[in-house]
Amino acid sequence: MRQASAGGSFAATTRKRSVGYYLKRDWQLWVMILPAIVYILIFCYGPMYGLQLAFRDYDFSKGFTGGQWSGMKYFMQYFTSPMFWPTLRNTFLIAFFSLVCGFPVPILLALVINSIHSKNGKRAVQTAVYMPYFISTVVMVAILQIMLSPTTGMLSNLLKAMHLVPQAANLMGDASSFIPIYVISGIWQGAGWNSIIFIAALAAVDSQLYDAAKVDGANRWQQVWHVELPAILPTIIILLILNMGNILSVGFEKTFLMQNALNKSVSEVIATYVFNVGIKSSQFSFGTAVGLFNTLVNFIFLVVANQISRRVADISLV
Amino acid sequence: MKKNQMTAKHTLSAHNGPDAAFQIVVVAVAVLSFIMVVYPMYFIVIASFSDSTLVNQGQVILLPKGVSLYGYQHIFDNAQIWTGYKNTIFYSVVGTALNMAVTLPAAYVLSRKAFRPRRIIMALFVFTMYFNGGMVPTYMLVKNLGLLNTPWILIVMGALNVFNLIITRTFFENSIPEDLYEAATLDGCSHFRYFSTIVLPLSKAVIAVIMLYYLVGHWNDFFNPLLYINKDSLQPLQIILRNILLSNQAMAGSSGGGASGYAQQFADQIKFGVIIVSTLPVLCVYPFIQKYFEKGVMIGAVKG
Numbered sequence: 001m002r003q004a005s006a007g008g009s010f011a012a013t014t015r016k017r018s019v020g021y022y023l024k025r026d027w028q029l030w031v032m033i034l035p036a037i038v039y040i041l042i043f044c045y046g047p048m049y050g051l052q053l054a055f056r057d058y059d060f061s062k063g064f065t066g067g068q069w070s071g072m073k074y075f076m077q078y079f080t081s082p083m084f085w086p087t088l089r090n091t092f093l094i095a096f097f098s099l100v101c102g103f104p105v106p107i108l109l110a111l112v113i114n115s116i117h118s119k120n121g122k123r124a125v126q127t128a129v130y131m132p133y134f135i136s137t138v139v140m141v142a143i144l145q146i147m148l149s150p151t152t153g154m155l156s157n158l159l160k161a162m163h164l165v166p167q168a169a170n171l172m173g174d175a176s177s178f179i180p181i182y183v184i185s186g187i188w189q190g191a192g193w194n195s196i197i198f199i200a201a202l203a204a205v206d207s208q209l210y211d212a213a214k215v216d217g218a219n220r221w222q223q224v225w226h227v228e229l230p231a232i233l234p235t236i237i238i239l240l241i242l243n244m245g246n247i248l249s250v251g252f253e254k255t256f257l258m259q260n261a262l263n264k265s266v267s268e269v270i271a272t273y274v275f276n277v278g279i280k281s282s283q284f285s286f287g288t289a290v291g292l293f294n295t296l297v298n299f300i301f302l303v304v305a306n307q308i309s310r311r312v313a314d315i316s317l318v
Numbered sequence: 319m320k321k322n323q324m325t326a327k328h329t330l331s332a333h334n335g336p337d338a339a340f341q342i343v344v345v346a347v348a349v350l351s352f353i354m355v356v357y358p359m360y361f362i363v364i365a366s367f368s369d370s371t372l373v374n375q376g377q378v379i380l381l382p383k384g385v386s387l388y389g390y391q392h393i394f395d396n397a398q399i400w401t402g403y404k405n406t407i408f409y410s411v412v413g414t415a416l417n418m419a420v421t422l423p424a425a426y427v428l429s430r431k432a433f434r435p436r437r438i439i440m441a442l443f444v445f446t447m448y449f450n451g452g453m454v455p456t457y458m459l460v461k462n463l464g465l466l467n468t469p470w471i472l473i474v475m476g477a478l479n480v481f482n483l484i485i486t487r488t489f490f491e492n493s494i495p496e497d498l499y500e501a502a503t504l505d506g507c508s509h510f511r512y513f514s515t516i517v518l519p520l521s522k523a524v525i526a527v528i529m530l531y532y533l534v535g536h537w538n539d540f541f542n543p544l545l546y547i548n549k550d551s552l553q554p555l556q557i558i559l560r561n562i563l564l565s566n567q568a569m570a571g572s573s574g575g576g577a578s579g580y581a582q583q584f585a586d587q588i589k590f591g592v593i594i595v596s597t598l599p600v601l602c603v604y605p606f607i608q609k610y611f612e613k614g615v616m617i618g619a620v621k622g
Contacts, residue, residue: 188355
């Protein structure tokens with residue numbers, strides 16, 4: 001920009017300037033971005049360098065990269081272990097239900113909030129539904145435990161009073177209710193917050209489109225279908241791609257905190273498994289291999305989802 | 319109020335059947351979501367003042383019953399909670415200060431189109447959002463750096479969040495006119511000066527928003543202390559909460575044999591109280607920053 005304004009032919013002849021020139025001109029910018037670069041290199045690319053641990057036998061005496069190369073040994077160990085299918089299945093099921101049940105809710109919520117006429121009403125609803133997002137996972141799980149406690153919990157008492165369950169049900173300890181609790185509490189906590197981005201997209205819709213639709217005789221339902229949904233479709237697709245990329249990175253914290261001896265058959269996901277074998281039992285190479293497998297599958301999901309949406313809707317990341 | 323009702327009536331009568339039905343559905347869903355979100359939170363508040371026995375019998379529904387402050391008294395007498403509080407405040411404040419010091423200048427640099435390597439640096443940063451070394455290599459790195467069991471790891475870890483960086487950069491690009499930069503440089507203004515005297519004061523909205531993100535992140539962080547800290551004196555609030563709330567190392571232990579029945583009666587009251595005491599600070603910050611949301615997050619996120 002600045003060069004162009006410096007004047008026609010002069011700028012053209014001096015376009016090829018040395019690296020030194022730019023370093024000198026931009027040294028202040030380099031100073032400002034240096035902390036960020038240093039942080040990313042050490043704390044994000046450093047661990048990536050450490051990924052070679054998955055292909056080495058970790059040797060305590062020789063440190064990080066001193067062990068012998070061991071090829072795919074640790075991956076094979078995971079693939080053939082009895083924990084492979086359960087962890088993969090649990091991770092996938094939790095992620096799948098969270099996505100399928102959780103993804104549409106913020107969109108609906110945004111459409112509803114966008115259609116509230118009263119300014120104060122809109123504000124009240126928005127403020128309320130954002131709030132659970134600020135509750136920590138520890139507190140969230142504690143609330144679930146108290147409310148769902150078999151002897152004294154509000155919900156089990158309610159279910160019992162309605163004769164929906166024969167007697168006090170131990171919901172937190174029941175393997176079959178783990179996923180519903182996980183998914184529903186996740187929606188309760190995140191739907192409002194996740195609706196922000198759709199509300200923003202809806203606010204950007206040109207009011208002329210509504211007018212045009214009204215002239216064509218569209219009622220409010222049809223306006224949602226033909227004006228509002230198409231307007232936020234790109235946002236929906238982008239977020240869907242991003243969520244697809246996270247399909248297997250099921251939150252460590254919540255599964256870890258909700259896990260107990262009774263529901264372990266459904267709550268042991270890849271992330272908690274990595275923690276248990278990799279950190280707690282100090283099987284560093286094995287843990288790294290399992291983690292890398294998880295990251296790779298995530299990455300593949302992301303790329304595939306991105307490709308599909310590029311083909312189908314001509315929308316993609318990057 | 320009256321004005322609102324009148325306009326509502328007007329719109330209702332002016333529309334045909336489907337539109338009225340639409341508005342009814344909208345209001346119904348809005349009211350329902352409001353209650354579903356607010357009631358559980360309200361319930362925790364009233365339960366923290368009520369007799370646990372009455373709470374568990376389902377008698378506490380709209381107003382606290384058997385009011386007592388026993389739970390809170392117990393919480394404030396607990397040394398662990400105070401240690402956790404102190405540590406969390408330290409980690410949150412210092413950590414967020416570092417976050418801002420790293421994120422804001424970097425976002426400014428990446429918003430300058432004349433900065434040639436901006437694309438490649440951005441790509442380098444964004445890549446880390448989708449691919450990372452994972453739990454074990456990161457743990458090993460922290461261990462090798464000698465940061466295990468030091469307060470510094472909880473401050474340094476996550477010093478830059480790439481998503482927040484993108485929001486901030488996009489805000490700088492879209493909301494601060496390029497002309498300002500031209501005018502400032504003509505007057506001989508350096509990048510340092512332009513950034514601190516012009517860009518920052520114009521960016522209160524986005525600063526407030528990402529500050530809230532970072533602050534809440536530090537406040538609620540459970541994963542990093544779980545992984546990297548095992549000294550009691552360094553534990554933040556969330557770890558202590560887990561011990562009290564989930565592992566049931568209930569504070570009942572402190573009251574001894576004879577009082578255990580009494581403690582049981584208030585066991586849940588203590589839990590509800592702990593939830594409130596630990597969550598309230600975050601919820602108090604949020605309304606002050608909420609007004610910046612539209613300007614801050616939305617501009618940054620939608621175009622980012």
